[in-house]
Structures are given as C-alpha cells and as structure tokens.
Amino acid sequence: MEKQKLQQLLADMSLKEKVDQMLQLSGAFYLGDENQVLTGPARDMGLQKEDLEMAGSILGAAGAKTLMRLQDDYMKKQPHHIPMLFMMDVIHGMKTIFPMPLAQGATFHPELSKECAHAAAKEASVMGLHVTFSPMVDLVRDARWGRVMESTGEDPYLNSCFAKAMVEGFQGENPGEKGRVASCVKHFAGYGGAQAGRDYNTVELSEHTFREFYLPAYQAGIDAGAELVMTSFNTINGIPASTNKWLMRDVLRGEMGFDGVLISDFSAILETVAHRSSADECEAAVKALEAGVDIDMMTSVYSANLCRLVEEGKVQESLIDEAVGRILELKNKLGLFENPYKDADPEKENEVILCEEHRALARKTAAESFVLLKNDGILPLDLNKKIAFVGPYTENQEIKSSWSFTGDAKDCVTVKSAAREVFHPERTSYHNGCPVIGRDVELIGFTGTEEHKISEKELRIMEEEALTLAKEADLVVMPLGEHYLQSGEASSRAMLDIPEIQMELFRKVCRVNPNVVVVLFSGRPLDLREISAKARAILEVWFPGTEGGHAIVDVLTGKSNPSGKLPMSFPYCVGQVPVHYNEYSTGRPNLPGMKEKFRSKYLDIPNAPLYPFGYGLSYTDFEISPVRLDQNQMDQEGTITARVTVKNIGNCSGTEVVQLYLRDNYSSVVRPVKELKGFKRVTLLPGEEKEAVFVISEEMLRFYREDGSYGSEKGTFRVMIGNSSTVTDGAEFELV
Numbered sequence: 259m260e261k262q263k264l265q266q267l268l269a270d271m272s273l274k275e276k277v278d279q280m281l282q283l284s285g286a287f288y289l290g291d292e293n294q295v296l297t298g299p300a301r302d303m304g305l306q307k308e309d310l311e312m313a314g315s316i317l318g319a320a321g322a323k324t325l326m327r328l329q330d331d332y333m334k335k336q337p338h339h340i341p342m343l344f345m346m347d348v349i350h351g352m353k354t355i356f357p358m359p360l361a362q363g364a365t366f367h368p369e370l371s372k373e374c375a376h377a378a379a380k381e382a383s384v385m386g387l388h389v390t391f392s393p394m395v396d397l398v399r400d401a402r403w404g405r406v407m408e409s410t411g412e413d414p415y416l417n418s419c420f421a422k423a424m425v426e427g428f429q430g431e432n433p434g435e436k437g438r439v440a441s442c443v444k445h446f447a448g449y450g451g452a453q454a455g456r457d458y459n460t461v462e463l464s465e466h467t468f469r470e471f472y473l474p475a476y477q478a479g480i481d482a483g484a485e486l487v488m489t490s491f492n493t494i495n496g497i498p499a500s501t502n503k504w505l506m507r508d509v510l511r512g513e514m515g516f517d518g519v520l521i522s523d524f525s526a527i528l529e530t531v532a533h534r535s536s537a538d539e540c541e542a543a544v545k546a547l548e549a550g551v552d553i554d555m556m557t558s559v560y561s562a563n564l565c566r567l568v569e570e571g572k573v574q575e576s577l578i579d580e581a582v583g584r585i586l587e588l589k590n591k592l593g594l595f596e597n598p599y600k601d602a603d604p605e606k607e608n609e610v611i612l613c614e615e616h617r618a619l620a621r622k623t624a625a626e627s628f629v630l631l632k633n634d635g636i637l638p639l640d641l642n643k644k645i646a647f648v649g650p651y652t653e654n655q656e657i658k659s660s661w662s663f664t665g666d667a668k669d670c671v672t673v674k675s676a677a678r679e680v681f682h683p684e685r686t687s688y689h690n691g692c693p694v695i696g697r698d699v700e701l702i703g704f705t706g707t708e709e710h711k712i713s714e715k716e717l718r719i720m721e722e723e724a725l726t727l728a729k730e731a732d733l734v735v736m737p738l739g740e741h742y743l744q745s746g747e748a749s750s751r752a753m754l755d756i757p758e759i760q761m762e763l764f765r766k767v768c769r770v771n772p773n774v775v776v777v778l779f780s781g782r783p784l785d786l787r788e789i790s791a792k793a794r795a796i797l798e799v800w801f802p803g804t805e806g807g808h809a810i811v812d813v814l815t816g817k818s819n820p821s822g823k824l825p826m827s828f829p830y831c832v833g834q835v836p837v838h839y840n841e842y843s844t845g846r847p848n849l850p851g852m853k854e855k856f857r858s859k860y861l862d863i864p865n866a867p868l869y870p871f872g873y874g875l876s877y878t879d880f881e882i883s884p885v886r887l888d889q890n891q892m893d894q895e896g897t898i899t900a901r902v903t904v905k906n907i908g909n910c911s912g913t914e915v916v917q918l919y920l921r922d923n924y925s926s927v928v929r930p931v932k933e934l935k936g937f938k939r940v941t942l943l944p945g946e947e948k949e950a951v952f953v954i955s956e957e958m959l960r961f962y963r964e965d966g967s968y969g970s971e972k973g974t975f976r977v978m979i980g981n982s983s984t985v986t987d988g989a990e991f992e993l994v
C-alpha cells in the first residue's frame with residue numbers, strides 16, 4: 259500500500275480501532291472454546307469479547323490453515339479490513355530444530371546461523387507466521403541464569419556478529435519476500451545482567467558497562483534492519499525497561515536509530531506495578547506509551563485504559579497515532595494489505611518443514627557447535643573396539659532444549675539410532691543407565707515427569723545392566739547432562755552440576771572401566787571438575803536439536819572434526835560466577851611474581867575458569883605463528899594489517915578458529931584486559947598452512963571515554979592472535 263494511503267487509513271480509524279492494534283493476545287484464546295476463554299483467562303485479564311475480536315496481533319499460534327482462518331475471521335470484523343499480525347518465538351528453528359543459540363555461538367560461524375535463521379523463516383512463514391521474537395541478543399556472564407542458552411554468549415563482538423547474521427537470515431532483504439519473516443531483537447535492554455543469575459531479578463549496571471558490553475549486539479541487530487524490538491522485564495537505572503523513557507526514546511530511538519515496532523515483553527508493562535514503579539495500570543499505560551512502546555503483549559493495560567485516558571486529556575492521541583502508524587507500516591512492509599496470508603500454504607507446509615535440506619543444515623550446524631573440551635587421544639573412536647553407550651541421553655529424544663516448543667521431540671534423532679547406522683552391531687551396546695534426573699531434582703511446575711515415576715527397584719536394575727555393559731566394553735561413551743527443563747526461561751540454578759543420579763552412574767562406570775568419553779548435554783556452562791578429572795574425553799554437545807544424534811556420531815567417529823569454541827567461560831566452580839574473559843584490569847592483578855597475599859584472587863580456587871572463552875580442541879593440532887604487523891604506527895584514518903600463519907601439524911584435516919584480541923595499553927577509563935575484535939575459520943589439510951589476515955582500523959579501538967563520548971585515544975595497543983582467549987603473545991602498535 260502506498261504511504262499516503264496508509265496515512266489516510268490511520269486518519270480514518272476510530273480511537274478504539276487504533277488502540278486495538280496495540281493489543282497482542284495469545285493464540286490460545288482463539289483456538290479453543292470462546293466461551294471458556296471469555297469466562298476464564300480473558301475475564302481474569304479484564305478483556306471483553308470485542309478486545310478478543312479486534313486485537314491487532316496474536317502470539318504463539320501457527321499452522322497455515324489455522325492462521326488463514328483466523329485472518330479471514332478478523333478481517334471480516336475489522337472495520338477497515340486491516341489484517342492481523344501473527345508472531346511467535348521461533349528461536350532456533352520452527353519444526354527443524356537447530357542447536358540452541360549458545361551452541362550456535364560456539365560455531366564462531368555466523369554465516370551458518372544466517373542459513374539456520376533462513377530455514378526457520380521458511381518453515382515459519384509457510385505455516386502462516388509473520389514475525390519471530392528472535393534473535394535474543396542479551397549478553398550473558400552468569401551461567402546460573404537459565405536463559406544463557408538463548409544467547410550467543412559473553413562477548414559483545416561475537417554476539418553482534420550473530421545478531422546481524424540472524425536478523426539477515428530471518429528477514430533477507432525484505433521481510434515481505436517469500437520465505438521471510440520480520441525479526442524482533444530482544445530483550446531491550448540488559449536482561450542478561452540479572453543479579454545472581456536469578457531470572458526477572460534486578461539488573462544493576464553502570465552506564466559505562468551497559469554501553470560498552472551490553473548495547474552493541476542490540477545495535478548490530480537494529481543496523482541489520484530488525485523490524486521490531488522487545489522490551490525487557492528488568493530495570494535499567496532503577497526504571498523498568500518498558501516504562502523507561504530515557505532508554506526507549508533517547509537511547510533506542512534517538513541514539514541507536516531504531517524506527518520500527520517496539521513491543522513489550524509478556525505483561526511487562528503491567529509488571530511495572532509489581533515493581534512498585536507505576537502506581538496502577540493506568541499510570542503504567544501512560545508511562546509505557548510515553549516511552550514509545552507500541553504493542554502491549556498479553557495484558558489489557560493499553561486496551562482497557564488508553565481510550566479513556568485520551569478522552570480525559572491525560573495522554574495525547576498523537577502518541578497513539580505514532581504507535582499505530584508504526585504497526586500499520588510493519589503490516590504494509592510484510593505485504594499483508596495485498597496478501598494477508600503472506601506465505602501460509604497448507605499444501606506446501608509438508609514439503610518445507612523438516613525437509614532434507616533443513617535436516618542436513620541442522621546436522622552440520624550441530625557438529626560445528628560441539629566443543630571438544632578434553633581428549634587424551636581416545637577420540638575419534640576406534641570402531642574396531644567394543645563400545646558401550648551408557649547414560650540417559652543414549653536413547654533420549656528430548657535434545658531440542660528450551661524455546662523449541664514449535665518442534666517435536668519425536669522428530670529428533672537419538673544417539674543410539676544414529677550410532678546403529680554406523681557402529682558394529684555385535685561390538686556395540688546401549689543403555690540409558692539411569693533417568694536424566696532423580697527424585698532429588700525438582701523442576702518447578704514439572705514434578706512428576708517420567709523420570710520421577712521410576713521405582714527404586716527399576717533404578718537398581720537399570721544401573722546393574724548398564725554397569726555390566728560398561729565392564730564388558732573396551733570403552734564407554736556416556737551421554738550425560740542437564741535436563742532440558744533445567745535451562746530456559748524461569749530456570750535459574752544455584753548449582754552448576756550434573757544431576758546427582760547421573761554423577762553416581764558416572765563414578766560407578768569409571769570404577770569398572772577407566773576409558774570413559776563423556777558426551778555432555780547442557781543448556782549452560784557447568785562445573786566440570788570431577789568429570790574433567792576422570793573422563794578421558796569430554797565433548798560438549800549442548801542441546802543439539804533435531805539432528806543431534808547424527809551430528810554426535812559424526813564427531814565421535816571422526817567423520818566431522820570438532821571446531822567449536824566456547825562462547826561463554828566454563829567456571830571452575832559456581833563461586834566464580836559471573837566469570838568472563840574480558841574483565842576490567844584491576845589495580846592488583848593476580849600476576850606471577852607479584853606479592854601473593856594482597857592480589858585480586860581467591861584463597862581456595864584459581865581465578866581462571868576451568869575452560870575459557872574461545873577454547874576448544876580439534877582432532878588435529880594447529881601451530882599459530884607469532885603475529886606480524888605491516889607497520890607499528892597508525893593514524894586515525896589508517897589501518898594496520900596483522901597476520902599469522904596457521905599450520906595443521908596433525909594427521910587429519912580440520913578447522914581452527916583463529917581469534918584476534920586487542921588490548922588498549924593505557925586509557926582514560928579502565929578497559930578490559932583484552933577484547934575479541936575478529937575471528938576467522940581456517941580449514942587446513944594435514945601439513946597445510948595458510949595466512950590469517952586481520953585489518954585493524956581506528957574504529958576497532960573505540961570505547962566510551964572519560965567524558966562519556968565514544969572514540970579512541972592515542973597510545974599503544976597490543977595485538978594478540980591465537981586459538982582461545984588465553985592468548986598473551988602478540989605485537990604492539992601505536993595509534994597517533
């Protein structure tokens with residue numbers, strides 16, 4: 259629709275019609291018995307029949323036929339036949355589930371995530387969706403927070419690369435194109451900073467840290483053209499994000515240049531009352547509108563109050579026009595005025611979802627996301643050996659992780675089913691050994707899972723059978739890990755351990771067979787001290803998604819050589835958390851040779867995490883040469899080229915992720931000890947060598963300076979290039 263017509267449409271709409279556009283309700287309200295909804299959840303939310311009929315968007319419903327029907331019903335009733343928007347959390351796949359986002363971060367391969375997002379968009383759009391609430395780009399440092407699985411990790415640069423790739427993958431050039439959906443960057447802002455890793459808890463960040471570490475990934479998503487941004491539940495500078503005018507008007511729209519639709523998180527506007535920062539829902543509505551929040555997700559705060567507030571002269575109608583203008587513009591960009599179904603196509607659904615191409619992409623991405631944390635040479639497996647697979651993820655299809663409710667666990671390939679395609683039937687045995695969790699683990703809201711129902715006797719038999727197999731084998735592969743419900747939203751944990759029932763099995767297996775390879779499923783970094791001390795190899799596979807089993811077998815057998823690197827530090831123990839490589843320099847660093855006692859350190863544990871950011875092994879070895887700079891001085895407009903030679907000195911081909919870290923040697927504000935500024939995946943045959951080249955520009959040296967401005971400062975810098983964040987060797991240059 260032409261811009262002018264759109265403006266005319268807005269001008270013709272009644273106030274009520276406009277406010278309806280600002281309401282988003284759950285698809286569940288439309289798919290069941292209307293009377294039950296009206297006398298139950300809708301009534302509890304203070305919603306009337308006409309609110310339900312006229313809400314401008316729906317979240318969480320999918321399926322071409324269903325959404326086409328909802329669209330027809332809506333457009334018939336809507337006075338101007340405005341189409342409805344269908345949104346959903348398509349986080350790491352729609353039906354084909356790709357590895358969870360933190361695992362995707364471990365690939366250090368954003369282009370691959372772009373392809374995954376595109377595949378997810380194809381599946382989502384053919385099922386009738388228009389918008390995905392993804393990517394989640396919140397920076398995370400605290401492994402206790404359950405939502406770390408949804409982020410790509412602890413580094414602003416890495417997160418920015420993935421934010422851009424994912425937005426581009428979902429939207430393409432234009433979200434209105436076939437097979438694309440509009441992307442919503444979330445949660446603005448700083449949601450990952452929840453104190454003590456407890457979900458929905460206070461976020462307390464200095465503005466400096468907020469800007470320096472947390473904002474870049476949102477900015478990258480916005481620069482990539484994300485059509486929507488979602489507010490976060492937390493406060494920033496003491497004001498809840500959803501009613502924070504400074505954050506939304508000045509920072510997001512003003513400084514960061516976002517001009518798309520701003521949607522609240524689920525009931526986040528209303529929750530400002532519980533924060534005791536809005537007196538009541540009327541005040542919450544006024545503040546959120548003034549902050550520029552366009553859509554209220556799942557409450558009646560806007561729909562029940564805004565018309566009256568305008569009539570009473572308490573809010574300006576122009577603010578409502580502004581919000582609705584943006585919503586209509588999004589509908590227009592998606593082409594809904596011309597084709598309200600967009601790509602919904604019941605015939606094509608089966609062709610696109612879970613197609614071979616998407617499964618192959620899921621398999622490849624999963625294999626690239628695995629991080630080989632330890633290997634004494636036992637991997638890749640020697641298929642001539644007698645091998646026992648023992649552990650609760652041997653035959654478990656729940657390997658999609660949280661935020662994949664659109665997919666179906668029954669489509670997931672288990673370790674066992676994939677292994678049976680490759681391993682010798684007579685030399686290989688399989689046993690779950692124990693459930694994922696014992697009765698000691700409570701998954702609040704999920705007590706009484708299948709695991710909880712197994713009797714003591716059954717548990718004993720399981721264990722005995724598994725130990726017999728472990729004893730008879732030459733080596734044991736143990737697929738272990740967290741329950742998938744132990745991470746995700748509202749799934750914070752104070753302990754970063756593997757459920758005790760599995761640790762007991764692990765210990766007993768180690769006693770009967772010392773040749774143990776752990777295949778670790780987890781939604782977050784865990785405390786791996788014991789596993790690390792006893793297992794001969796550890797392969798972190800996160801929650802790998804639909805093709806998990808195949809990808810695991812590909813890597814265990816050496817068909818794929820692991821190249822994943824940790825996107826988040828694995829702490830030594832929970833007491834170290836939050837732990838991240840890019841910490842600020844302290845006045846008393848714990849450096850060798852310095853006086854022991856009065857240094858920044860623990861008495862009982864090391865400062866270093868057990869496995870650092872950027873770390874990950876391969877089945878081959880790489881040698882990285884010292885850094886060579888083409889010059890050691892650079893002016894503001896100039897560049898410096900840094901080079902290293904990477905050589906494969908092992909026996910098989912492999913990929914090394916070569917990482918560039920910079921350190922500002924001296925500056926007006928305290929800076930991180932080092933910062934990732936580039937990375938390159940270098941694939942080499944045995945004996946082959948290649949150069950990895952990085953161009954350093956002044957832009958990469960910028961930061962928030964003492965006076966709050968953003969820019970660089972003259973002086974010397976250290977360039978370090980290596981294969982993890984622990985690299986220290988490097989070369990120096992001067993910015994003049």
Ligand code: BGC
Binds near residue numbers: 317347391523747
């Ligand atoms: C989550 C969001 C999500 C929304 C809609 C909220 O609880 O915080 O990330 O997009 O629900 O499902």
